[in-house]
Amino acid sequence: MSVAGREMNHAEGAPLAPSPGLVRRNVVGTILSVLFLLAIIVAVAALVTLLWTIVSRGWSWLSWGLIENPPSRRPERAGLNPALFGTIWIIGLTALVAFPVGVATAIYLEEYAGHSRLTRILQVNIANLAGVPSVVYGLLGLGVFVEFMNMGRVVLAGALTMALLSLPVIIIASQEAIRAVPSSLREAAYGLGATRWQVARHHVLPAALPGILTGTILSISRAAGETAPLLVVGAAGFLLKRPEGLFSSYTALPIQVYQWTSRPQAEFRELAAAAIIVLLVVLLVMNATAIIIRQRASRAQRW
Amino acid sequence: MSVRRRIHAGATALAVALLLAVSVVAAAWAQEATPIPYTPPENVGDLSGQILADGSSTVGPITEAVAEEFFAIAPGVEVEVNISGTGGGFKRFCAGETDIQDASRPISEEEIEMCREAGVQYYTFEVAYDGLSIVVNPENDFVECLTVDQLRQLWEADSAVDSWSDLNPEWPDETIALYGPGTDSGTYDYFVEAIIGGDTSTRTDYTPSEDDNALVEGVAGDDNALGFFGLAYYEQNQDRLKLVAVDGGNGCVRPSEETVRDLSYTPLSRPLYIYVNAESLTQPEVQEFMRFYLASAGELAADVGYIASPGEIYVQDQAKLDAAIAGTGTPDGPTTADATPAS
Numbered sequence: 001m002s003v004a005g006r007e008m009n010h011a012e013g014a015p016l017a018p019s020p021g022l023v024r025r026n027v028v029g030t031i032l033s034v035l036f037l038l039a040i041i042v043a044v045a046a047l048v049t050l051l052w053t054i055v056s057r058g059w060s061w062l063s064w065g066l067i068e069n070p071p072s073r074r075p076e077r078a079g080l081n082p083a084l085f086g087t088i089w090i091i092g093l094t095a096l097v098a099f100p101v102g103v104a105t106a107i108y109l110e111e112y113a114g115h116s117r118l119t120r121i122l123q124v125n126i127a128n129l130a131g132v133p134s135v136v137y138g139l140l141g142l143g144v145f146v147e148f149m150n151m152g153r154v155v156l157a158g159a160l161t162m163a164l165l166s167l168p169v170i171i172i173a174s175q176e177a178i179r180a181v182p183s184s185l186r187e188a189a190y191g192l193g194a195t196r197w198q199v200a201r202h203h204v205l206p207a208a209l210p211g212i213l214t215g216t217i218l219s220i221s222r223a224a225g226e227t228a229p230l231l232v233v234g235a236a237g238f239l240l241k242r243p244e245g246l247f248s249s250y251t252a253l254p255i256q257v258y259q260w261t262s263r264p265q266a267e268f269r270e271l272a273a274a275a276i277i278v279l280l281v282v283l284l285v286m287n288a289t290a291i292i293i294r295q296r297a298s299r300a301q302r303w
Numbered sequence: 304m305s306v307r308r309r310i311h312a313g314a315t316a317l318a319v320a321l322l323l324a325v326s327v328v329a330a331a332w333a334q335e336a337t338p339i340p341y342t343p344p345e346n347v348g349d350l351s352g353q354i355l356a357d358g359s360s361t362v363g364p365i366t367e368a369v370a371e372e373f374f375a376i377a378p379g380v381e382v383e384v385n386i387s388g389t390g391g392g393f394k395r396f397c398a399g400e401t402d403i404q405d406a407s408r409p410i411s412e413e414e415i416e417m418c419r420e421a422g423v424q425y426y427t428f429e430v431a432y433d434g435l436s437i438v439v440n441p442e443n444d445f446v447e448c449l450t451v452d453q454l455r456q457l458w459e460a461d462s463a464v465d466s467w468s469d470l471n472p473e474w475p476d477e478t479i480a481l482y483g484p485g486t487d488s489g490t491y492d493y494f495v496e497a498i499i500g501g502d503t504s505t506r507t508d509y510t511p512s513e514d515d516n517a518l519v520e521g522v523a524g525d526d527n528a529l530g531f532f533g534l535a536y537y538e539q540n541q542d543r544l545k546l547v548a549v550d551g552g553n554g555c556v557r558p559s560e561e562t563v564r565d566l567s568y569t570p571l572s573r574p575l576y577i578y579v580n581a582e583s584l585t586q587p588e589v590q591e592f593m594r595f596y597l598a599s600a601g602e603l604a605a606d607v608g609y610i611a612s613p614g615e616i617y618v619q620d621q622a623k624l625d626a627a628i629a630g631t632g633t634p635d636g637p638t639t640a641d642a643t644p645a646s
Contacts, residue, residue, distance in 0.1 A: 073364065073371060073607050234385075237384055237386045238385070238386075239384075241381055249383050262515065264515065264539040265608075
């Protein structure tokens with residue numbers, strides 16, 4: 001403030017002679033803006049290269065046959081139908097389990113729990129869980145769902161494992177969204193005699209919903225691309241049928257990609273690229289759904 | 304191919320007679336592909352159930368191909384094929400978790416013990432041959448042939464070989480970069496057994512990967528590389544790799560369909576096996592799947608890049624299977640009588 005004031009005094013009298021300090025700050029500013037631009041170029045270039053490689057290799061293999069057929073030893077007949085449906089089952093069930101549990105946890109932590117030592121311990125643990133490598137969740141799922149609860153290597157066990165994997169991020173994102181709701185809203189509701197649940201249900205939740213949904217979809221998209229935990233909890237490598245229920249065996253798109261890349265024939269590696277495109281489309285559809293739901297929700301916002 | 308799809312048996316005597324005639328002709332015609340005629344039983348479409356296979360990544364593609372064709376005639380049976388490596392697969396098989404084990408080496412003593420403890424008895428069937436190829440970079444113009452002795456010196460634990468000149472003084476003094484499968488793979492075990500001998504291991508300062516394509520990339524990108532993996536991976540990348548002949552005592556032999564099948568490419572020609580849980584073989588869907596497997600293994604193995612075993616092997620396999628299904632067979636192991644069936 002004071003510096004700017006001095007510059008102005010200068011300008012009134014003598015012809016404009018910027019102080020050395022200003023020149024330096026401008027140079028630093030320019031350098032930094034170039035660096036930031038470079039950073040985004042690197043990120044985008046990596047993405048474009050990746051997409052280009054995948055699309056150029058896999059494009060010619062995209063067909064209805066790929067979507068409709070089961071895998072085959074003949075590349076031209078090979079498809080990923082069981083894997084696609086496996087992924088849809090897993091994603092759907094994961095969302096069904098992780099969304100309510102995650103949001104409920106966030107509501108409890110933000111609206112009900114006080115600032116006790118226990119809450120802090122819970123907080124720290126949830127934050128740590130978000131950083132645990134996914135294969136560790138796979139081992140947990142193998143131990144708890146597949147073996148201890150004796151479910152076997154079925155869709156339900158895979159989905160529950162993925163739900164555990166995506167829970168921490170859903171909780172943290174939901175908490176942030178709930179915290180961003182102005183406290184005046186809560187106070188007004190309390191002032192009118194609303195109970196804690198009424199405040200959470202009718203005021204906080206609707207206001208926080210867009211943020212909650214974004215976090216949830218991002219977290220579940222990440223789960224959809226995971227291979228390691230599914231391999232551990234027993235997704236099948238090769239399966240001709242799509243899952244028929246919670247207790248069917250299943251396979252998933254990332255696993256199909258993994259299988260095809262390990263074949264000696266070059267055609268299968270091109271098929272793997274095509275399978276990656278399908279997986280990307282599934283993820284884009286999910287993200288687009290999230291954006292649409294979010295925009296509808298924020299339009300409905302009353303403040 | 305057409306053998307198994309050629310006709311649906313009718314109920315009348317005429318149809319039966321016709322079927323017999325056609326079977327004889329078709330069986331004779333199919334002689335060179337597979338000596339075993341396969342006629343699906345009438346109720347094959349009604350079979351249901353689940354068959355679980357796991358094990359070797361080398362044998363897996365054969366079982367997958369068989370599953371694919373079997374699905375066309377018995378869509379009610381769900382066949383799941385996993386690839387945990389021969390070692391990883393035997394752990395599950397001997398715990399009674401899987402019905403079929405794909406193996407690129409015979410079962411080990413330790414694994415037999417595991418099976419015995421869990422009361423799992425099994426039958427063994429040989430389904431195809433595979434050659435292990437030794438490859439170098441195409442830039443390498445001096446290595447044409449290696450003796451088993453040289454390979455052992457190169458790969459044994461605590462090997463003193465560091466550069467090519469340690470193997471042959473005429474070769475350059477460049478450090479060799481080694482590539483090979485990881486230790487859970489049957490290919491690795493087979494190589495150790497055949498080249499180094501016994502229950503030992505190799506040197507550990509090589510680049511291991513469970514992904515054979517990664518090994519191909521490694522050797523193709525490194526002038527001083529040497530690696531080993533299944534022959535199919537060489538055949539699909541011939542322009543980027545150089546095949547090395549192996550001298551097992553009878554001169555230098557390069558692996559090919561002929562030299563692998565007649566075992567003159569020694570000691571790196573290996574049979575591929577499947578192990579079938581004896582208890583699973585009491586289920587009709589497993590019985591039918593196995594009949595189909597043995598009848599089509601030769602043709603399908605060739606389809607996915609391996610070499611069919613000699614015809615008499617499949618005939619022996621089939622006889623063993625028939626006895627096992629009839630209940631008169633003796634499981635191939637574990638042999639002692641104290642094996643108790645799993646409850």
